[in-house]
Amino acid sequence: MQVTAPSLAALPGIRHAFFTRQGGVSSGIYGSLNAGLGSNDSQDNVRENRRRMAESLGVTADALISCFQIHSPDVVVADRPHAGGDRPRADAVVSATPGIACGVATADCGPVLFADPRAGVVGAAHAGWKGALSGVLEATIGAMEGLGARRGSMVAAIGPLIRQPSYEVGDAFVAQFTAADAGHARFFVPGKPGHAQFDLPGFIAHRLAAAGITAIEDLGLDTYADGERFFSYRRATHRKEPDYGRHIAAITLAG
Template sequence: MSLDIVRSGLLDGVEHGFFGRKGGVSKGAVAGLNCGLGSDDDPIAVETNRRLAADAILPGAPLASVYQIHSPTAVIVTEATSNDERPKADALVTDRKELLLGIVTADCAPVLLADVEAGVIAAAHAGWRGATAGVTDQAIAAMISLGAKVERIAAAVGPCIAKASYEVDHDFAERIMADDPENDRFLGEGPTGNPHFDLEAYVVARLAAAGVRRIQATGLDTYQLEDRYFSYRRATHRIEPTYGRQLSLIGLAS
């Protein structure tokens, strides 16, 4: 079964991939490789899709994930837990080989990070709440606690909603400007007169501000690329009953 996997040249030497919706066994509104445990989908289909994706990156490796809550919280993991025992967090960090780290997104920005020399990796789910609260900062701090050095970390930001598709309200714009007046550079006026937010550029800037020197963003818009990606906002605009989630994975081979 053919899967749509985007990889970053900055993460060469680390097994990783940002998955799209192509392939998989899910049907209906979430047809394809829906990997969201919280979606209104057959749980068996979701588990099958997650295993298909995992085996495309590190065959047979266990998949560690978190119960995502749009927080800045990063956790260090040493093994995969059952779905019911997943920690509530939005980033995972490990130095264990043959363990995949996975996060799901449906417009939010997936971020994969690695210090190859130290053998430390991380995966982060950066929606606007987590991104502005510092989820990537906490992921980097956890990596450093395991021996990574920030100047060696490479980071890739995967497919997410693009500025042209991401209309926000004026209250949001005011809040993010209150955080830092320079955040004006991530805002722009949309065709309706409401502000638009550049989530991808914001996440890249937060990574750079934390000291990460090598950063790559895919520039792929989950909202517009309907055939390739699930999108929460697109599903909401169309009043669809549910929406799928794509998976992003990173792991260290033995």
């Protein structure tokens, strides 16, 4: 049902999980632990799946906080259970409140979980290429500092995401990155003519390190290649499937 990062699991008072697609009630292309509130899956199934995730983290279902994600650098601070209604439009959640789980949904993009156990602050960021390039990781770190964390004390873990052998991009994509910084060329290797293979986890780790995070763990898991355990937007697209499931990665201060 979930994988964990040893670096986070070793921290006192912290619970976390990178949930897989296994252990839920959904069926078909959503089988089985689909957490996608924006998917076309039965919303009753999605709610039950999210309840199971929350339970495994030791929080109530309404305390598993995730956003309406828009591939932005925007961050929200969560200090209470979700009261219903529309979810905030953002791509990261941070909290210093025990019993609140900061969550992000992914299906190839990079889930990054953060913790400063000394300060009692946690966070979760949805780092696809757009968010990572526009600063969602740095914004998450800054928001955690606003709650009393120190970046020198933070631990960050990069969960299951699409990895370089599976991530083909076009020359225009490469140009967008190298226009921002010529040094970004090192995150690409040649592919077929007019294409390259992008190292998203390498880019995420680079941004984290440049922001002053020294404790960075990459779980090394590829969502595209491991269809038994993980959903993948790109794999679903290649198979011409009508939709795809989403995972949750979440972290909480034990109440």
